[in-house]
Amino acid sequence: MTHREPSTASECILDARAQLGECPRWDERAGVLYWVDILGQALHRFDPSSGVDTVFGLPEAIGCFSLGEDGGFIAGLRSGIWRLDDHARLVEMLAANPEDTRTSRFNDGRCDPHGRFLVGTVDEPKVVGHAHLYQLAGRELLTLSGGLLTSNGLAFSPDGRWLYHSDTPNFTIYRYPYDPTTGAWGARAVWVTVTPTAVDRGRPDGAAVDAEGYYWSAFYEGGRVVRFTPDGQIDAVHPLPVRCPTMCAFGGSDLRTLYITTARAGRPDYELAREPLAGGLFALRTDVPGCIEPRWRG
Template structure:
């Protein structure tokens, strides 16, 4: 198959936000809204394509690390090292200079979420599995920056990225037991030190990954080969999801963080949420099943 390279001209601004570190976009098929966060701005945001309404809620924490949709229609929010769902607070980790970062809910309603080193170089982080009754299981450690957690459409593979190790792995996933095995290297950028960041999957099993500081998103086939690259008008894409009524719009969050004034002046879309139409079709997001 010939690699498909899509020009930046196909990329639109969906929401002209000014996110410091936009992240974790999720399409809610009930509200028909896009939800995302600004980690450093501590903002939880929504956008309604039908009306153009952009709603922003601020939180009192150091970092609003990620989010998940919940089965009752609410949201699960990662604040520093704790998870917040309505009146419930779940402590995930203690005593380290870490914060919660990327996470994703599996088809049984369990949240898989990881921590990251606030200094971006120490292997202090870990991957955790959190169930609706508040039980937290530490799956493995030795992680610098957790990212790119995604599940294949057949629920047999879990993808996991450590951005500051420049690698993505694939695990065999047992949906019934909630266990991962047989860690295998899926993509390795350790030589070039490119930074794979957030990820999502499409209906055909393709893994879409944003490259922070790389100005692009790419689609991997399940065998690990890349078949699509989309150049972006920003240096720092962070994460992506499929949304819209037909789940055929690829939304990409971006960051202004780490860009100097010169870079910001030539990247007016930095910090915006971008949209690319018709490149693939996504899947509805799974929802956290609280006990």
């Protein structure tokens, strides 16, 4: 397959038909993109230079992961936080899921600038709000926040001084002061509230922050990626040809390709007929680069 850079408009670069694509992560050392299909229970390795997508199956749902500084991965699965080898085989559980795994699994997560792993859960019935956001400290999970339906959108400002995350079903993005040196955090505050309408249920899902400190949020059921200024104002809107983007990440040799995962699980037949590329991996070129993703330091 001949390599071609994606255009400034979004385009599908891999017709993956993922059930619930999530957690794109650019590996700047290997020049490849890792991503997951949560419901497909798989970690993918996509090589944009060849178009080859390699699939590593897992025994349970994988919500998120980070690359390890010395190889392998740290990952949030349904049962807990696991260390994986280079082929995504389970090596060791570092911390069990403290919630009821019949209705809870780990969802969105990433490492802070010093390599600490932060991860949230999803309350699958989405009724009470039993989900949390955690920080892994050794083999202990410290609670940053609770009362959530779906912890999502975890990202850090370029200097590591602000921690962002969203509660997708509540249409809200939060922000916390954060000390990247110690890992200490401050009080949670509402940063952005999205108002749904009868025809637009777009809500903030997974996210990334660029080198200028702008927050890019994939709007699930909104068919777009929204770029927010550091003070929470909408700067730009990038439409997609599918309704359910799930997360975005910067990659490419210059970190100016925005990769976007999408979903097709649970979507009505008429929507999938209209949007056959749902579940695909999309990309668009950006004027501003992203930041190199921190790796887990164990």
